[in-house]
Amino acid sequence: MHKKILNLQAVYTARNNINGIVRRTPLIKAESLSNSNIEVRMKLETLQPIGAFKLRGAVNAVSQLTPEALSRGVVCASTGNHGRALTYAAKHFGGQATICMSKLVPQNKIDAIKALGAKVEIFGDSQDDAQTIVDKLVSEQGMIELPPFDHADIIAGQGTIGLEMLEDFSAIDSVIIGLSGGGLIGGIAMVLKQANPNIKVIAVSPERGACMAACLAAGKPVEVIEEPTLADSLGGGIGLNNQYTFDLAQRNIDELVLLTESQIKRGMQHLFYNEGIVAEGAGAVGVAALIDEKIRKRLQPLLGSNVGLVISGKNVDMDVFHKIVAR
Numbered sequence: 001m002h003k004k005i006l007n008l009q010a011v012y013t014a015r016n017n018i019n020g021i022v023r024r025t026p027l028i029k030a031e032s033l034s035n036s037n038i039e040v041r042m043k044l045e046t047l048q049p050i051g052a053f054k055l056r057g058a059v060n061a062v063s064q065l066t067p068e069a070l071s072r073g074v075v076c077a078s079t080g081n082h083g084r085a086l087t088y089a090a091k092h093f094g095g096q097a098t099i100c101m102s103k104l105v106p107q108n109k110i111d112a113i114k115a116l117g118a119k120v121e122i123f124g125d126s127q128d129d130a131q132t133i134v135d136k137l138v139s140e141q142g143m144i145e146l147p148p149f150d151h152a153d154i155i156a157g158q159g160t161i162g163l164e165m166l167e168d169f170s171a172i173d174s175v176i177i178g179l180s181g182g183g184l185i186g187g188i189a190m191v192l193k194q195a196n197p198n199i200k201v202i203a204v205s206p207e208r209g210a211c212m213a214a215c216l217a218a219g220k221p222v223e224v225i226e227e228p229t230l231a232d233s234l235g236g237g238i239g240l241n242n243q244y245t246f247d248l249a250q251r252n253i254d255e256l257v258l259l260t261e262s263q264i265k266r267g268m269q270h271l272f273y274n275e276g277i278v279a280e281g282a283g284a285v286g287v288a289a290l291i292d293e294k295i296r297k298r299l300q301p302l303l304g305s306n307v308g309l310v311i312s313g314k315n316v317d318m319d320v321f322h323k324i325v326a327r
């Protein structure tokens with residue numbers, strides 16, 4: 001397949017495309033993580049409509065479809081934040097999103113995405129089964145597939161976070177970002193490293209099912225067994241035919257941290273009790289890394305004195321969240 005060019009210009013274009021639809025989120029100081037030597041600031045993507053940064057990539061991608069392409073509809077197999085974002089974006093531009101999922105997806109998730117305006121197709125009992133329906137809708141009905149991370153317009157959209165961080169925090173020395181498929185870190189790192197190659201990029205994943213970590217260790221895309229984690233938005237593979245994000249991760253990540261489930265939980269608790277922020281597990285991993293003494297010590301040489309954290313999303317089941325912060 002023809003590979004679309006992904007560069008800084010594409011991120012500036014994305015910024016124009018998302019302007020007025022996606023929120024320019026605040027970058028606020030985390031008092032509880034800062035001291036006289038270090039200032040830590042949090043990029044609050046929890047404040048986006050749909051509650052996560054994925055709206056940036058989805059809006060950028062849908063905004064570039066021709067009216068004819070949009071009329072055929074957009075489709076993906078994501079049940080999480082990307083599915084929500086794509087549904088929201090399609091609706092904004094007058095199109096229809098179809099979200100394909102397996103029978104294992106809980107009813108409350110199905111209802112939530114339908115409520116946003118998606119059509120839902122349910123088939124099989126794995127993500128791979130759901131993907132076969134996506135492929136069918138693309139080949140038989142001409143729908144446009146917009147995947148969650150490995151797509152130039154999606155990555156460029158997520159990269160707009162990097163532009164905003166540079167503007168609001170020009171002294172930034174390092175950035176800590178949750179890593180799954182790598183669209184988020186890939187886009188942001190591309191922007192920050194081009195502005196200043198000395199800015200350090202730190203990736204954080206749950207140790208359960210850390211696919212990109214395994215791929216980086218192997219030097220090529222590989223598959224890992226998926227395991228449930230509190231940071232559920234960080235689950236899933238990167239695709240054996242990965243086009244963009246593996247290369248971006250390989251070139252730009254300076255350090256990769258893996259977290260246990262209890263470390264992720266403590267990150268969510270810290271954000272809630274010290275900063276008054278509700279974040280999902282994936283949104284709290286940067287905080288989780290910084291409040292763990294051993295990890296913070298290991299990261300110390302990379303952090304510098306101005307640290308940016310991406311609080312990537314807040315979409316956690318409220319019953320689950322309630323249990324996590326109950327004490």
Ligand SMILES: *Cc1c(COP(=O)(O)O)cnc(C)c1O
Pocket residue numbers: 052053054080081082148149178179180181182183184185233234280282283312313314
């Ligand atoms: C998707 C997602 C991530 C990870 O983004 P990738 O581009 O897949 O690396 C992190 N946090 C949240 C809340 C997400 O929805």
